[in-house]
Amino acid sequence: MTGPREPDPLAVALGNASLLGAGYLLLGRRALFWAAAVVTAALLWLTYAVAGTWCELLVVLWWAAVVAHGWWLARRHPAAGPRRGQRVLALAVPVLAAAGWVRFDAYGIEDRVTDARADGSCRAAVDAQEEVGLRHRIVAAPVAARGDTVVEACERLDAAAGYLSGGLTGDLDMLEAAFERLGAVLGEPGNERTVEATLDRYLGRLPTDDGCRNVRIADWLRDRRTGPKDLTGPASATAARIGPGALAACGDALLTDEEWADARDVYRRLLDEHPGDGRADDAREGIRKADLALELIQVGNLLDEADGMDSGYCRNPARYSAAPAYRKGRSGAVFVGDTEYTDKLPEEWRADTPEAALVVCADETEAGDVVETCRYRDHEGRIGRVRFNKLAVRVKTYALRTGKLVTDRTVQIGGESCPGTLGYFGALPSRMAVTPSDADVRDAFGPVVGR
Structure with a gap:
């Protein structure tokens, strides 16, 4: 018979190296197995939640501690007989290899995310980061977290792009908000190209x-x-x-x-x-x-x-540079001011504002020269004398093209005087105006407008 021997220290160390506590089971130390499992689970959860490098260092230190502890216990353990297959390479090596492969894959994803960000493509960076799974977040949490940071920056750029689109409608407040967000993302290292690409897409849509x-x-x-x-x-x-x-x-x-x-x-x-x-x-x-x-x-x-000589155009004449030049006998005019008699002028003498060459301002009528004096008997049978006067009208004429004064004169309108029957109210008047015909009005104003 062979004597009792110790459990194989290498097998125990490898069992614990898997972080599954298998080495403690080889030693029959179930309490240590469960305690190690709880600590391992806690550390892995902390690494997943915090995604800090210091968490990974804790896992490494814990890994080294349980490996060394398993080796030390195996060297001191008096076994009752041989144990076949104690070298649990079939368990430890695949676990360690799987962990190494997951970390390798995580770094590969990180490289693709980094390359996409360097190319200014948030879409490619997000697509690459979507390959990160729970295994990566447990075994290579900081690496996965760095990719999450890129995705978060891209999401902020997406929001900024929305504000930029609002700026295309002319909303400058949205444009201001967009640039503030772009500036914040640009202030974080590594985002230069993605910010540039986001801004270039907006600027490339201009002009609207x-x-x-x-x-x-x-x-x-x-x-x-x-x-x-x-x-x-x-x-x-x-x-x-x-x-x-x-x-x-x-x-x-x-x-x-x-x-x-x-x-x-x-x-x-x-x-x-x-x-x-x-x-x-x-x-x-x-x-x-x-x-x-x-x-x-x-x-x-x-x-x-202009309802009188002291208002509107008659007071403050202005030019219309596109108005036609004055041509005697052919140019139209605009008549303003007191239009009691100018309204009787022929239609062909008139023109609308754009086509008129002259603006004629007419003042209120006053008594002009005496035409003749006639005797009338009033209603009480008394005889009196009535003088008949022409109608005097002050006229100013302006060239519409320049707004300059062309004529400032008083015209006198003749007409019928000393009618056979005189109508009046009250006492017999001593002076009355002639009664002009349309021809009399034309004769008076014709020289003013070159007709």
Whole structure:
């Protein structure tokens, strides 16, 4: 018979090296087996939850401790007989190999995540990180956690991209929020390319189809002075790229909408900020059209307000540069002021504001030259004398093209005097006005308008 021998120390050490406590079972130490299992489970859970390198160091220290403890106990253990197959390589080696393979796989995933982030592709980084499973988070928790950090940064970039899309609608508050989020992610090492790619996708969608919206966005991008140069640089470059076209398109849109003053201001900005741009001639033409429209509006308002010689156009004449030049016998006129008699002038003498060459302001009528004096008997049979006067009207004529005074004179309108029967109220008047015909009115005003 052979004598008792100790359990194989190598087998016990390898059994414990699996972190399954198998070495303690070989020694028959079930209490130690269960205690080791509890500690191992606790450490693995801590590593999974915290994902810190120090947790992995604790696991390594625990692994070394149970291996050494199993070896030490086996050397001191008096066994009652031989134990076949005590070298549990079939258990320990596969476990250790599996753990090593999982860690190797985790590092491979991390490499793919890192490469994707370096290429600026959050989508590829997220897809790679989705391969991480529970086994990786237990055996290689810090490695898996580093990938989670990349995914979390990409999620924040997705949120920033949403705000950038809102900025495409002209919401500058959303654009500001987007750049703040981009700046925060950019401040964390390794995110430079993913931030750049997110910003480039937004900037590549500019300009939009709304010129005035593009002007607001370009102004905001150009005026952004604070923040990392990785953000302000592309923003300024994009503002320079879309700015001239945005101003031209905005001016055209405002001109179409008859927002004359705003259109003129935008075109002037284009000329001031980009004098060498190929759209400069179009901008000058736009300014000319806007100026003419504004002149026409001003003239129209003044004409509407002119109900006498001291109001509206008659008081503050203005020009309409596109008005036709005066041509004697052929030019039309606008008659304002006291229109009691000018309303009797022929229609062919008149013209609407854009086509008129003259503006004629007529004052209230006064007594003009005496035509003749006639005797009348009043209702009491007394005889009296009545003088009949022409109608005197002060007239000012302005050239609409320049707003300059052409004529300032008093015209006298003749007419019928000393009628056979005189109508009056009260006492017999000593003076009365002639009764002009339409021909008399034409004769009086004809020289004023060249007719």
